[in-house]
Amino acid sequence: MTQVFTFPGQGAQRVHMLQNLPDHPDVTLIKQQAKDILGVKLDALDSKEALTDTVNVQLALLICGVAWGRYLQNIGIKPDYVLGLSIGAYPAAVVAGSLDFDDALRLVKARADSMKSAYPTGYGMLAITGAEFKHVQAAVNSLQEKGENVYLANLNGEYQFVLAGEKRVLKIAAEQVRSTGVGASVFLDVTVPSHCPLLREQSEKLLAMFQSITLKTPNSLYVSAAKARVLHKPDEIKKDLALNMSHQLHWHDSCQMLKEKGVNRVLEMPPGSTLTGLFRKILSTGECYNIENLNLKTLL
Incomplete structure (x- = not known):
């Protein structure tokens, strides 16, 4: 074994x-x-x-x-x-x-x-499940092009990802992914923007x-x-x-x-x-x- x-x-x-x-x-x-x-x-x-x-x-x-x-x-x-x-x-x-x-x-x-x-405040991490990589990455790219602080931090599974950045922007990213018709999201119990x-x-x-x-x-x-x-x-x-x-x-x-x-x-x-x-x-x-x-x- x-x-x-x-x-x-x-x-x-x-x-x-x-x-x-x-x-x-x-x-x-x-x-x-x-x-x-x-x-x-x-x-x-x-x-x-x-x-x-x-x-x-x-x-x-x-x-x-x-x-x-x-x-x-x-x-x-x-x-x-x-x-x-x-x-x-x-x-x-x-x-x-x-x-x-x-x-x-x-x-x-x-x-x-x-x-x-x-x-110290205002930042964190958000998990997205059920969505494809291309949709998650597209949401991150579009927000980064606008100068927003959001990053794809973890590729945990084929349909499970974690974003890091400003909580305000993380909510927007999650909404953009959900607009494709798939993808549930939840904030993690993490108060810092890791892995970015x-x-x-x-x-x-x-x-x-x-x-x-x-x-x-x-x-x-x-x-x-x-x-x-x-x-x-x-x-x-x-x-x-x-x-x-x-x-x-x-x-x-x-x-x-x-x-x-x-x-x-x-x-x-x-x-x-x-x-x-x-x-x-x-x-x-x-x-x-x-x-x-x-x-x-x-x-x-």
């Missing part, structure tokens, strides 16, 4: 997501590391009020992904590949053994702070911060959702992590590539479930699970 661990991005967060982590010594250590470095208790990150702040959301997703990934490894369930969506790339790199958890906490805190300060050029300056600053960080060759193969390919060298992974906030994500192509490489089991780390559904559409004859709704004995 060739398996991949997937790690969700913003929008998957849930209140009290850090209160039901596995009972294991390694998880206890992870929680203590996070408390020591961040200087806060975990329940200060995942309350309803706390999760209105993108900084807390990104840190909580990092901690949750690392805790569950490490727990699975310790009980004998190990990934051949890791693949993270947006902020999910960071716990993926930690679980793969490339990025130290201590460094990841500091980097994610800096990443989230810079995103929040750049776009609006965050280019912030990603370059994060890359400069990465220069003082040492990454290792991963033990599991690290897949870049921005490039839809495996990255082997630490410097490649470093650049991918730093710049992914401003790069378009190709989740659908990444899943297709892993299928072609023989992956036949997908395990999505909590608190996510959406990535499992996206992968299942491609890996129709394989096994796709989100860990929270699975009896782990079936994997062992």
Whole structure:
């Protein structure tokens, strides 16, 4: 069985997501590391009020992904590949053994702070489902030609896309797509315009911060959702992590590539479930699970 661990991005967060982590010594250590470095208790990150702040959301997703990934490894369930969506790339790199958890906490805190300060209000992300790529891209192009801030950020599935930009403009884009007769839309629980050029300056600053960080060759193969390919060298992974906030994500192509490489089991780390559904559409004859709704004995 060739398996991949997937790690969700913003929008998957849930209140009290850090209160039901596995009972294991390694998880206890992870929680203590996070408390020591961040200087806060975990329940200060995942309350309803706390999760209105993108900084807390990104840190909580990092901690949750690392805790569950490490727990699975310790009980004998190990990934051949890791693949993270947006902020999910960071716990993926930690679980793969490339990025130290201590460094990841500091980097994610800096990443989230810079995103929040750049776009404190009025921006976000919107998902469109059921529409064809050509109609989504046409709506984005027409608005960009008028000088509007809207971008095609994520290509998550054959008929599932995410736009980033000003909320006012995102509504207009969704209306233009719906005028073709298809396409439902919903705002994601994301308060910043990720995966587009609006965050280019912030990603370059994060890359400069990465220069003082040492990454290792991963033990599991690290897949870049921005490039839809495996990255082997630490410097490649470093650049991918730093710049992914401003790069378009190709989740659908990444899943297709892993299928072609023989992956036949997908395990999505909590608190996510959406990535499992996206992968299942491609890996129709394989096994796709989100860990929270699975009896782990079936994997062992």
